[in-house]
Amino acid sequence: MTTATASAPAGEAAASPRATRDRHARLRRRAGSILTGLAALIVFVASVFPVYWMVNTSFQPNSQVRGSELHFWPDNGTLDNYTNVILGDTRAPFAPALVNSLTVSLITVAVALVFAFLAALAVTRFRFRSRAGFIIAILIVQMIPAEAMIISIFRLVDGWHLLNSVLGLSAVYIATVLPFTIWTLRGFVNGVPAELEEAAMIDGLSRAGAFWRITFPLLAPGLVATGIFGFIQAWNEFVFALVLNPRPEAMTLPVWLRTFLDPNGGINWAELMAASTLVAIPVVIFFLLVQKRMTGGLVAGAVKG
Known part of the structure; x- marks a missing residue:
């Protein structure tokens, strides 16, 4: 004890x-x-x-916005700002700018994803002599400021007679977005093991069948994520759109927002904020439509066991 x-x-x-x-x-x-x-x-x-x-x-009257008192809630809320922005005739119309932005952005995303996807597959799945040089060229192109090429691009598009056209601006955006999409998709393709395709080919599928039935569904999140970034980049681009499409009927939304700036300083901030909100809504809708595909763990257990 x-x-x-x-x-x-x-x-x-x-x-x-x-x-x-x-x-x-x-x-x-x-x-x-x-x-x-x-x-x-x-x-x-x-x-x-x-x-x-x-x-x-x-949602606030412009007089209230320009006042000295802060309003953290639209206590005198009104829809007049949105009505004036959409239906007003004092500046460039909203509907053509919206159609131009949607058309250019969707064309840019669709074409850039197709070419970038094929290029990423070639760089990742195949070995060829100029492969390293191609990858280095992509990096170098991304380092060059787009504004440094604005004069040469303007003269090129003007020589093609594509100024103030959706096709000309889309071609420029595709060339601008393509290096980024190739580099991003290269990482996604590289993350899918090639053994999956080899196993499917052993089971009797052709190379094309193994790719479309096994590999492509696993790459869908990468395509969606890259498409979102490409869409946002094309949707928000301002400099090229200002230089290449300055006419009111050819404006995109970022250039259309510039029409709210009065050279004399009399800016209607309430209407400008309403216009900015309208410009942001399509991007939000696009993201909500594709967010279910943006899952990063689809490949996590693909070769388990």
């Missing part, structure tokens, strides 16, 4: 420092989680607040 009684306090004393360390580790993890959550909340608020302020301002 005496020996057991004497050994018990020694065991508790030995266990006490270990329990203290575990408690401190739990407290540090909890503090780290709280700090991480606060940082994420700050980043979220900083990212969302400008969008909220744009939408909030779009």
Whole structure:
């Protein structure tokens, strides 16, 4: 009894420092989680607040927007700003600019994805002499500022008689977006094991059949993600659209927004925010339509076992 009684306090004393360390580790993890959550909340608020302020301002009268008092909620909300933006005749019309932007962006995404997908497959799945040079060329092209080529591109498009046309602007956007899409899709294609196609070919499928039935469905998230970035890039591009399509009937939406800037300084900020909200809506809708395909774990268990 005496020996057991004497050994018990020694065991508790030995266990006490270990329990203290575990408690401190739990407290540090909890503090780290709280700090991480606060940082994420700050980043979220900083990212969302400008969008909220744009939408909030779009529902306020311009006199209230230009006043000294801040309104964090459209207490005197009105739809007149949107009505004037869509139906007003004091500036370039909204509908043709919307159609031009949608047409150019969709053509750019469709054509760029087709060519970039084929190029990414060739670079990833096949070995040829100029493969390394092709990859290096893609990187170099992405490093060149687009504005540095604006004069030569203007003269080229003018020589083709494609100024103020959807086709000419789409061709320029495709050339601009293509290096990025090739590089991005190359990473997605490289992430799909070639053993999947080989196993399907052993089971009796042809190379084309193995690709379309096995590999292509796994690449769908990569195609969607790359298409979203290409769509946003084409949708928001301003410089080329301003130089190549300056006419009112050929404007895209970013150039159309420029018509709200009065050289005399009398800017209707409420209508400008309403127009900016309308420009942002198609991108949001496009993202919501394809977000279900943007899952990154489709390949995770493909070769399991």
